[in-house]
Amino acid sequence: MAEPLFSVRDLHLALPDMTRKPLFGPAPRIEILKGLSFDLPAGEITGIVGESGSGKSTLGRVLVRLLGVSSGQVLFRGKDISHLDEVQLKPLRRDLQMIFQDPMSSLNPRHTVGRIVASPIKRYGIDAPEKKAYEALERVGLSTAFAKRYPHELSGGQRQRVGIARAVALNPAFILADEIVSGLDVSSQAQVLTLLRGLAADMNLTIAFISHDLSVIRTVCSQVMVLNRGEIVEAGRCDQVFDAPQSEVTHALIDAIPLPEMDDEWFDSIKLDKV
CATH class of the missing domain: 3.40.50.300 (P-loop containing nucleotide triphosphate hydrolases)
Incomplete structure (x- = not known):
């Protein structure tokens, strides 16, 4: 154990x-x-x-x-x-990070996926937030092209992957x-x-x-x-x-x-x- x-x-x-x-x-x-x-x-x-x-x-x-x-x-x-x-x-x-039940309500509809994932990275003053956001998206199986999309343009499974990417981006x-x-x-x-x-x-x-x-x-x-x-x-x-x-x-x-x-x-x- x-x-x-x-x-x-x-x-x-x-x-x-x-x-x-x-x-x-x-x-x-x-x-x-x-x-x-x-x-x-x-x-x-x-x-x-x-x-x-x-x-x-x-x-x-x-x-x-x-x-x-x-x-x-x-x-x-x-x-x-x-x-x-x-x-x-x-x-x-x-x-201490959290992945929410409903990704649609937890993702800001006015922000792109790239900005959503990069925001907490910037908040903690981590270097190269955009680069790390791209790496997090890749890690959850989303290509970097998704960084320019908005939550309403994604399927439910893709939105949940964005939520996971946002959580793991901070390691x-x-x-x-x-x-x-x-x-x-x-x-x-x-x-x-x-x-x-x-x-x-x-x-x-x-x-x-x-x-x-x-x-x-x-x-x-x-x-x-x-x-x-x-x-x-x-x-x-x-x-x-x-x-x-x-x-x-x-x-x-x-x-x-x-x-x-x-x-x-x-x-x-x-x-x-x-x-």
Whole structure:
């Protein structure tokens, strides 16, 4: 087992329940994450799976510090980042990147693809941002001709590749991938999953892959955490969890979604189209 990039200990998070906001005073708080403790091994893809409302996306946003915590620790490379303010977080932002579920809403429609990918590179003062943007596009299987196109001119799979290029262009240590193939057709899903697995290996990336689809988790992840109502009900290597699930929640998720066999030979059969 690799050394952990993240170590989370006794993590609690409560957020205001806006559905019960009174006329006066603050809204009551509802506990979303309940005492989570786990490690994310460096250089591996960890799946975070659960039904809607299980807390998986909230947990992802805590890891990249889009959300703080109520109590507990989130250690990144041994440093507790759970209570840092934005000024303190700024040096870490480059290492903590995110790929969003809907690339159309996360890509500025007024900007070209080249500008979208180069913008974060410029923000961090990295030399030759346009050159590095082109390299990032090539890395995700998009020719440099795409740099002059706009998001609406691309297919859904191509837009998601742009989102991936923007994330990997900064050479981060960690990427949060939140339901990134849920809106794609089967062919585009296969391409994106193959791309992500290849990038993780080539760049030694640590990835938290959030999904409600266990077949996708089994395809791309080496280990998995199953969440239910803000708690971890099962965790371990993917083959162990899927072959011998211990919790009723995992059993239910497996029964609900067929799990095709997608091994290394399957990945080898899926070639990343250069477009």
